[in-house]
Each structure stands twice: as structure tokens, then as C-alpha cells.
Amino acid sequence: MSQKIKLDRKGFEAKAYKNSIDTSFKQLVPPPPPVEETITIEDFFELYKTLFYEIPADGEINSHKFIIERSTEYTGFTEEKDQDIQILLDEITSLREELLTTQKELREIQTNNSLPTIEESNIETGTQVTAQPFNVGTSNVN
Numbered sequence: 001m002s003q004k005i006k007l008d009r010k011g012f013e014a015k016a017y018k019n020s021i022d023t024s025f026k027q028l029v030p031p032p033p034p035v036e037e038t039i040t041i042e043d044f045f046e047l048y049k050t051l052f053y054e055i056p057a058d059g060e061i062n063s064h065k066f067i068i069e070r071s072t073e074y075t076g077f078t079e080e081k082d083q084d085i086q087i088l089l090d091e092i093t094s095l096r097e098e099l100l101t102t103q104k105e106l107r108e109i110q111t112n113n114s115l116p117t118i119e120e121s122n123i124e125t126g127t128q129v130t131a132q133p134f135n136v137g138t139s140n141v142n
Contacts, residue, residue, distance in 0.1 A: 039047070056063045072078065 055067075058065050060066065
């Protein structure tokens with residue numbers, strides 16, 4: 001019982017072999033991790049402008065209040081700084097009011113105290129008269 005088995009061998013030419021059969025080891029190499037799409041800062045703000053009115057005002061997450069709280073934590077801006085700014089603004093207002101009062105007093109002094117005429121002042125004819133600076137609004141009264 002012997003049987004003859006005829007074996008045929010099919011072969012490829014060298015060029016045809018490389019074009020027909022994949023010789024890389026893709027099955028043994030794990031696939032690369034998926035690339036996440038990143039957006040630029042400009043893209044973020046364009047999206048923010050587009051979604052601005054769709055974002056809820058209040059909420060623990062995904063709200064305008066959440067954005068404000070996170071940004072405040074990051075920048076370090078606190079209510080105390082806001083209070084400090086208000087104190088300084090109040091002081092500026094007070095100083096402006098004081099300046100205005102002083103300017104009014106100066107005008108009153110200038111309009112009420114006109115320079116005396118030569119006859120009233122005992123100044124001899126030919127004497128050169130110059131104005132002397134003086135401080136208005138300060139008092140050295142003890």
C-alpha cells in the first residue's frame with residue numbers, strides 16, 4: 001500500500017514575494033495609544049464664546065460659578081484683595097474731596113485778597129514787586 005504523493009512547490013520571485021507577503025511583525029507589537037485631540041487656547045475661547053449662554057450660571061461643576069471659583073483659586077485673587085482695593089478707592093475719593101475743598105479755599109482767598117494799590121501799601125514808586133509763594137490749606141496754629 002504504498003501511495004505516491006506528488007508534491008508541487010510554488011514559489012515567488014524575489015520582488016513578487018516582498019510585494020505579496022507582509023513580513024512585518026504587526027501582530028506582535030501592541031497598537032499605539034489613541035491620539036487625543038487637543039485644542040489650542042484660541043480654540044477654547046472660541047468654543048467658550050459659542051457656548052457662553054448655554055453654560056448654566058450656578059452649579060458645582062460645568063457652570064460660570066465653577067469657572068470663576070477655579071480661576072480665583074488659580075490666580076490667587078480673593079475677596080480680601082477686592083476689599084483692599086475698595087479701601088484704596090475710598091481713600092482716593094476722600095483725597096479728591098479734600099483737594100476740591102482746598103482749591104475752593106484758594107479761589108476765595110485769591111478773589112477776596114486782591115493786591116493793594118501802590119497808594120494803599122506804602123510802597124515807593126520804582127520798587128519792584130514780586131509775588132511770594134504761600135501754602136493754602138495748611139495751618140501752623142498750636
